[in-house]
Amino acid sequence: MSPFPYTGYAGKYLRVNLTTKDISIYDLPEEWAELYLGGNGIGTKILWDEVPPEVDPLSPENKLILATGPLCGGPMPNSSRVEFIAKSPLTGIYGDSNAGGCLGPELKFAGYDLVIFEGHSSSPVYLLIKDDLVELRDASHLWGLGGYETETWLQQELHDPQVKTVVIGPAGENLVRYAAIMVSFSRHAARSGMGAVMGSKNLKAIAVRGTRGIHLHDPIGLRDYSYKLHQILRKNEFFTGVKSFGTPGLVSLMNPMGRFPTKNFQYGSFEGFKEISGETLKQEHFVRDIACFDCPIGCDKTYSYVGEDNQEVKTFSVEYETLNSLGAGVLNRDLSTVLKGNVICDDLGMDTMSAGRAISFAMELAEKGILSTAEWDGLDLSWGNAHTILELLRRIAFKEGFLGNLLAEGAARAAKILGRNADRYAMHVKGQDISAQDGRAQQSMGLAHVTSSRGADHLKAFPVIDETGYPSEGVRRYGEKYMPELIDPLATRYKAFIVKDGEDFGAIVDSSGNCKSGGTFVMSEIYWKEQAKAIHLMTGMEIDEEKLKIIGERIYNLQRSYNAIHGISKSDDVLPWRMTQVPSPSGNAKGSICHLEIMLPQYYTLRGWDSDTGTPTTETLKRLGLEAIVDKLNESFRSGSGAQVRAALGWAEPYTGPVEDEL
Numbered sequence: 001m002s003p004f005p006y007t008g009y010a011g012k013y014l015r016v017n018l019t020t021k022d023i024s025i026y027d028l029p030e031e032w033a034e035l036y037l038g039g040n041g042i043g044t045k046i047l048w049d050e051v052p053p054e055v056d057p058l059s060p061e062n063k064l065i066l067a068t069g070p071l072c073g074g075p076m077p078n079s080s081r082v083e084f085i086a087k088s089p090l091t092g093i094y095g096d097s098n099a100g101g102c103l104g105p106e107l108k109f110a111g112y113d114l115v116i117f118e119g120h121s122s123s124p125v126y127l128l129i130k131d132d133l134v135e136l137r138d139a140s141h142l143w144g145l146g147g148y149e150t151e152t153w154l155q156q157e158l159h160d161p162q163v164k165t166v167v168i169g170p171a172g173e174n175l176v177r178y179a180a181i182m183v184s185f186s187r188h189a190a191r192s193g194m195g196a197v198m199g200s201k202n203l204k205a206i207a208v209r210g211t212r213g214i215h216l217h218d219p220i221g222l223r224d225y226s227y228k229l230h231q232i233l234r235k236n237e238f239f240t241g242v243k244s245f246g247t248p249g250l251v252s253l254m255n256p257m258g259r260f261p262t263k264n265f266q267y268g269s270f271e272g273f274k275e276i277s278g279e280t281l282k283q284e285h286f287v288r289d290i291a292c293f294d295c296p297i298g299c300d301k302t303y304s305y306v307g308e309d310n311q312e313v314k315t316f317s318v319e320y321e322t323l324n325s326l327g328a329g330v331l332n333r334d335l336s337t338v339l340k341g342n343v344i345c346d347d348l349g350m351d352t353m354s355a356g357r358a359i360s361f362a363m364e365l366a367e368k369g370i371l372s373t374a375e376w377d378g379l380d381l382s383w384g385n386a387h388t389i390l391e392l393l394r395r396i397a398f399k400e401g402f403l404g405n406l407l408a409e410g411a412a413r414a415a416k417i418l419g420r421n422a423d424r425y426a427m428h429v430k431g432q433d434i435s436a437q438d439g440r441a442q443q444s445m446g447l448a449h450v451t452s453s454r455g456a457d458h459l460k461a462f463p464v465i466d467e468t469g470y471p472s473e474g475v476r477r478y479g480e481k482y483m484p485e486l487i488d489p490l491a492t493r494y495k496a497f498i499v500k501d502g503e504d505f506g507a508i509v510d511s512s513g514n515c516k517s518g519g520t521f522v523m524s525e526i527y528w529k530e531q532a533k534a535i536h537l538m539t540g541m542e543i544d545e546e547k548l549k550i551i552g553e554r555i556y557n558l559q560r561s562y563n564a565i566h567g568i569s570k571s572d573d574v575l576p577w578r579m580t581q582v583p584s585p586s587g588n589a590k591g592s593i594c595h596l597e598i599m600l601p602q603y604y605t606l607r608g609w610d611s612d613t614g615t616p617t618t619e620t621l622k623r624l625g626l627e628a629i630v631d632k633l634n635e636s637f638r639s640g641s642g643a644q645v646r647a648a649l650g651w652a653e654p655y656t657g658p659v660e661d662e663l
């Protein structure tokens with residue numbers, strides 16, 4: 001094979017078979033880069049090729065792909081992100097999760113664009129990557145340890161405080177379906193249960209150290225262009241706010257909109273929001289800013305609180321989502337309980353969003369009398385009970401007792417296990433819990449949750465453009481012609497368009513190694529044109545805005561097709577009844593429901609998906625160069641194999657029955 005033709009890539013990837021302990025180094029096929037770019041795109045391609053529908057996500061046949069993109073490790077602002085891709089144990093369909101920090105650049109500096117893990121080790125191991133040295137090592141002594149202790153131990157064992165770590169905690173070992181991966185102490189790949197995939201393989205950790213550089217196509221041009229974008233970002237009107245407060249700053253913005261889910265989505269505003277706001281968090285607990293590799297923003301923070309025995313406890317990445325899921329979602333206005341819960345989730349290794357939603361689900365079942373007091377395992381399941389919140393998080397991670405075992409499955413599966421009308425109170429789409437965005441208060445976000453390829457999710461389309469109604473970002477991206485409806489959160493017009501555009505662009509950002517919270521989505525300064533130029537300067541690839549749009553569309557259609565061979569169809573593109581049948585009681589959204597019936601058909605038309613099935617048509621797949629997958633997709637429909645897989649996915653069907661008694 002000829003040398004890899006593009007700079008910016010390492011040009012090599014690793015395949016690690018945990019069953020046989022074989023480790024192989026391969027040349028990165030150039031068509032992977034040309035057709036799928038990197039990270040999320042290449043990971044999707046591998047999942048399609050190597051993990052068929054019949055594979056159980058927690059079996060050795062599932063694969064975990066750790067992947068970087070071409071911008072990762074270069075001088076472009078916010079170019080640090082890595083992707084973890086696998087079939088999700090939570091949803092049973094396509095899954096991925098993304099993390100920042102310095103891991104991605106380090107892997108590239110070690111000489112690898114991606115690592116594919118397959119099989120299952122008979123005993124706990126970790127993978128050490130140190131440039132040419134790549135080996136599996138015994139991790140029996142690490143099994144059972146929390147994330148912080150494991151990372152500290154690895155740095156000490158390897159005598160290297162600079163080593164970048166990827167670890168799971170007990171939740172991943174115990175196969176909690178929303179177990180997270182912890183990346184170098186402060187960052188997390190938390191969604192879709194990627195930590196449980198590591199646990200199922202007996203892979204406790206990955207330690208990476210790289211000392212090589214990356215070749216650049218046009219170093220001077222890239223330096224000048226990156227400098228220019230750094231300067232532009234610093235002048236953006238949102239820069240100071242994002243830098244000062246990070247995502248917690250959103251609490252005070254979202255609450256008056258009625259977009260801040262409260263009491264398991266019964267309300268969209270929380271009376272106690274000030275007590276858990278970004279302003280209060282900063283004033284009372286801020287220690288210092290943290291930034292990922294090459295990021296001028298530094299949206300992440302270290303916070304501290306006084307723990308047991310008057311000891312100072314530090315915690316990181318306290319995000320808007322966590323302030324909601326462990327705050328308003330469970331009707332808790334005590335900020336220190338949120339911080340303590342954040343530490344438990346990080347150390348034991350769980351997604352704070354799904355963990356919090358599982359607890360609010362249980363609290364509502366208790367309120368409605370669906371869970372009898374005998375099933376409360378000695379806890380008080382009253383809303384906002386701090387002891388219960390923290391103790392349940394621990395019991396879930398260790399799968400202790402009836403509730404710990406039940407809630408470790410996630411709300412949607414727990415609802416199916418329980419029966420008893422519990423499905424009414426599981427706030428999910430395709431098995432994944434809905435994050436802190438109420439589609440009644442932001443129509444585009446409601447649509448984004450149902451069209452996301454990994455189940456309910458705000459980050460696939462990330463339609464921040466109409467969140468607050470600020471016109472500047474909308475005009476910067478799309479010009480004046482869609483105003484004012486495009487930026488009106490309650491209007492449905494143009495929302496199918498911005499969701500599709502966001503999903504395609506998001507696929508590119510997640511494949512290039514850039515960050516969605518930085519200049520791409522939140523500030524819209526590094527959009528299609530700028531991404532294309534940066535990728536060209538970095539790699540030498542002849543790429544422009546139009547070619548990049550096709551790649552983004554290709555990736556998203558492949559993810560949808562992957563879900564389609566698992567039997568996912570239009571009938572799964574639904575929100576919980578609370579968002580489509582019950583008018584919002586809160587804030588600016590008062591009286592509003594989410595109008596999927598208007599937006600979804602428009603979205604299918606824009607996508608070129610069949611309006612009856614919600615599946616990419618043969619014509620669309622051929623236009624995107626995906627003709628090779630058409631037969632497999634059609635065969636899945638013809639044989640009914642997809643429908644069989646769908647029937648066994650294990651989460652409760654979305655509740656669509658009468659709701660009068662709930663109004």
Ligand code: SF4
Nearest residue numbers: 292295298299515518
């Ligand atoms: S904006 Fe925040 S999450 Fe994104 S790269 Fe910068 S510090 Fe990391």
